[in-house]
Amino acid sequence: MLVAVTTGQPRVMTVENGKALPSGPFELGHRSLQSGLRDWVEQQTRHPLGYIEQLYTFADRDRAGDEAQRVISISYLALAREEQAAPADEATWRNWYNYFPWEDHRDGVPPALPGVIVPGLNAWAKAADNTSMRSERQQRTAIAFGLDGHGWNEELVLQRYELLYEAALVEEAHRSRAKDLTLIGPAMAGDHRRILATGIARLRAKIKYRPVVFELMPPVFTLLQLQRSVEALAGRLVHKPNFRRLIEQQELVEETGTMTADMRGRPAKLFRFRHDVLAERAVAGTKLPVSRA
Amino acid sequence: MLVAVTTGQPRVMTVENGKALPSGPFELGHRSLQSGLRDWVEQQTRHPLGYIEQLYTFADRDRAGDEAQRVISISYLALAREEQAAPADEATWRNWYNYFPWEDHRDGVPPALPGVIVPGLNAWAKAADNTSMRSERQQRTAIAFGLDGHGWNEELVLQRYELLYEAALVEEAHRSRAKDLTLIGPAMAGDHRRILATGIARLRAKIKYRPVVFELMPPVFTLLQLQRSVEALAGRLVHKPNFRRLIEQQELVEETGTMTADMRGRPAKLFRFRHDVLAERAVAGTKLPVSRA
DNA sequence: TGGATATATACTCATTTCGAGCATATATGG
């Protein structure tokens, strides 16, 4: 799962007309899985890769049809700067909110939430066999989707996807697509959408305590651009003065001396990431003000 | 990697006379890797498993000698209550600080740190080829081991182990064990000690925001016992009143109504974990006051 | 030319959280 941010939107590299994440067989002859992966992706996409992190290893039986030969899939999260050349054939960048329309709260609560999802999940909860199961489904729904006083928690991406899967509100949950339910968002091959949800959750958690956003930024940027990137990933807006306060007091960036031009509004200072903090803080922690309740 | 806490010490299940972590081939015929693992461990150790989490998947070439057939190893972290019957043959619980004597700061700075480790790492740093490499090694050492004003960070277990490995201060780093260096702590088979370090780091990070400590506690416990377990894992002491404040104000536990007896000092209330918070908070977050700087 | 508008940047303030110390209560052991 390869992520970038452009024009204020989080993008993910897809293949097969947006129906799958890039994947490939493991090549022998590399020192490690990571280096093998890096070579493979850079060759496929002509993008230099920044940060790479392992997501999860699957070997579940119901993934591939046949029993005898089980495939082990190791999923990765990688960050890149999109700017450069177009991706290789077949591969395209897609806004990840295409696949998770309920996850973008930057312009308020997405219409699909009160419109389709909440009613659908309520119906699913009511359809449970007994009372305790019903109330458990109700509670999980309320926590995951921030209903009755629970507040939206942007990190619960995977829990939300799994609820929708259990409630059969996403296409992947159906073997045969006969149902006349309103299904939410386009499906992807296999469990690729689940991997996507895992990666988004991981990234949303990580930007709060590791300086990984900078892997997604161009070499030089304004503080507002940085803020927009964080907001794109988190799917929610942050308080501008507080954002700047945190960035500056942690000395994550330094001024380049130059300013933006050709923009609406007052020109902004351009900053660059202080790469020396990687040594100090990659390890020791950072914080971004994506609120926590 | 199977973890428990008894008599105030963090233990890990080992085999081969403490030289290896339990491991086994993947059995087909299970629904998923996790369920397969759970069955396997419960059968091997006769311990019911609580929490399970995937650690990391390796397939590095230098792990097994031969090239043609590469083994993929998926490591897991699992938590259990030790109380019950003795483990199966060959398997024994060991204090994990046997393998990482420099990680236990509950009684102050371990003597091995100023005695052997810091001098060893300094020598290694000085032996670097050029100035920038020297200062980089110095800085990594200072951050990881909390030297010159950096403060001890208990989560950097893996970084510390890797430094010691790079500096060839642990036995695993030597193919031939000819060197006359003072080597620190007993080695384990393959990269098992590295897996252990990864697991400890993960667990130390996790107890701060997820209620996983309770997986290691008996059904009923005092607040001090709970505190001692946290301290055992974290390798550092916590402030008692603040610890109690956090536990109580988050309503993680409830009184059983009974008290301890046969103890020195004033009898303490016994508590049990409120399992309902798993629904609310397993997902939404918790905090423990293991300090962060 | 002069608002309207958009962005940049600086400062303030109340609330919450956190780390640390102090005080008191109730047991055991001699």
Place this chain on the structure above:
DNA sequence: CCATATATGCTCGAAATGAGTATATATCCA
């Protein structure tokens, strides 16, 4: 009865956090 060990409750100041306000400097367009 006193030393000691543990339990439990309270206070206080420093730091972090969330939210609001004010001012500066651009562009756009009537």
